[in-house]
Amino acid sequence: MDSRYSRTKGYYSLFYNEEYNKIQNKTVLVLGAGALGCYISLSLSMYGVRKLIVADYDIIEPSNLNRQILYTESDVGKEKINVLSQKIHKYNSDVQVVPISIKVSSVEELENIVAEYGSIDFIVKAIDTPIDIIKIVNQFAVSHKISYISGGFNGCYLIIDNIYIPTIGSCFACRNINKDINKYTLSDKTKWPTTPEMPAILGGIMTNLIIKIFLGCYNEILIDNAYVYNMRNHALSQEKYVLENGECPICKKNNKVKDNNxxxxxxxxxxxxxxxxxxxxxxxxxxxxxxxxxxxxxxxxxxxxxxxxxxxxxxxxxxxxxxxxxxxxxxxxxxxxxxxxxxxxxxxxxxxxxxxxxxxxxxxxxxxxxxxxxxxxxxxxx
Structure with missing residues (x-):
């Protein structure tokens, strides 16, 4: 079904001289089958990504139905990963979806996923628990030289807070916010109100960035920046990471901060x-x-x-x-x-x-x- 992707290929051929087949050979680990995980998994399947490994432990609740696009009333009470896998298969039967019922809380659990299901090319962090999940993902991704992206919601703000590409830019541990992660991260029990379009907008932007990273046609302005979209006034802003001076304990990059003071x-x-x-x-x-x-x-x-x-x-x-x-x-x-x-x-x-x-x-x-x-x-x- 090569014609299935003809419009997508046509779009990228207008701007980038890259082989679209690069996308169809990728394996992506999606952490979270909630609002953001649903949209990104669905979008990646429409691009024809070869394999999706989706990790989540939650069941579908009525409160999920206002924003988690793959679930319906008849799915309430079922495991998210199983329903997501079935729905993705209906959208694109060529995509292999591997559902894993787990709450990832350590680097060892990510190591076990790779050992059991094979190597991965990219990680999508679409969860915010446990509170130090970004540190876990970062340590694993750096050690295996795997790119990752992290995003989430904070009130009316849609945030892409981490984009890591091996050997390019800095990792999460390079940032001095790493010392005070508890001050800047939501608690496990926080329930932010979310509207139907918020995960669609953020998930679409994150998917676009993932595809560009796969094709190698991303702009280096993505590196070492956080992106915030304000739903109230529709303002998009970017904030430069404040890096720690010296060698990073995780990626071993020597950060020479020139703009301090x-x-x-x-x-x-x-x-x-x-x-x-x-x-x-x-x-x-x-x-x-x-x-x-x-x-x-x-x-x-x-x-x-x-x-x-x-x-x-x-x-x-x-x-x-x-x-x-x-x-x-x-x-x-x-x-x-x-x-x-x-x-x-x-x-x-x-x-x-x-x-x-x-x-x-x-x-x-x-x-x-x-x-x-x-x-x-x-x-x-x-």
Missing amino acids: IRAKTFIRSVCFCLLSGGVAFLSAIGQFTVIETQLIVLFLGIIFAIYYAYYNKNIQTSLENIVWLFSSFEILFLLVNFRTFIQLPVDIFISMIIFLMLWIFIMLGIVCLSYYITLLFSKEA
């Missing part, structure tokens, strides 16, 4: 440039350089700093903003130190004033830096 570092670099340009302006004021020589020197320094900022920030707009601010600071200093020529202030008194001013700046800068590093030290210990 970026404002403080930019401030210190800016002050250093101002002091340097101020020194040049001071030498000009006492007759060591002409005005033209001074401007050329500062122009040269500005070009060096512009190149440095562009390389460090990887952002041309931010670099230009910094350079404009720095040159403005220089011009103020230049006018200040040359002001003595207009008021005929004696050189020795003027030099004493400048020295006092520079000493005061250094002392204040030292106090600011000391306070900053003490605060940083205590925040790390906490």
Whole structure:
């Protein structure tokens, strides 16, 4: 039934030059046969994924029927995985569905699934219990070099909170939220209200990302980002993960966090440039350089700093903003130190004033830096 997938193949051929057969050779482990698990399992079967292993332990209740699309009134009281398997088979008999009645709560249980049912290519985390399930999935996926995706609901928010692709990006353990997982994860007993369309929207987005990962045509912007869709105002936002500095204990990736305390570092670099340009302006004021020589020197320094900022920030707009601010600071200093020529202030008194001013700046800068590093030290210990 090659014509079954002709429209899907036609869509992906418009944008991606990849072999669709890659999808039909995949085995996916779906953890959870609830609202999200139903939609993703159904969607993957329509894509023609070769094998679906679905793990759940729950039975169908009347409260499930408003959003779990594969279940009907006659299914109430039955095991979700068995009903899901039967319904998927009716949609696509070419897809092998393996139902497993289990509440996954350890890495060992995932190891047993692989040992009994064969290797898997992808994991879908569509459950939120036990509370540390993401840590379990992450540890297993990293050790077996398996990609995974995790999503769920939080009130009116649809959240894709983890996308892991081996050797690309970071794993869940790389994030500093890992230390306080209990603060950011819902309790086992939380029952969030959910509308019929919420799992359809989130499940569709997650399925689309899974297929793109299979085809290798995903955008790297997916890496190290969480995605949040607000059902109230239909705003889609992404949040960059805050990573722990140093080597991750799970994936062993060495995370060099460059953007930590970026404002403080930019401030210190800016002050250093101002002091340097101020020194040049001071030498000009006492007759060591002409005005033209001074401007050329500062122009040269500005070009060096512009190149440095562009390389460090990887952002041309931010670099230009910094350079404009720095040159403005220089011009103020230049006018200040040359002001003595207009008021005929004696050189020795003027030099004493400048020295006092520079000493005061250094002392204040030292106090600011000391306070900053003490605060940083205590925040790390906490």
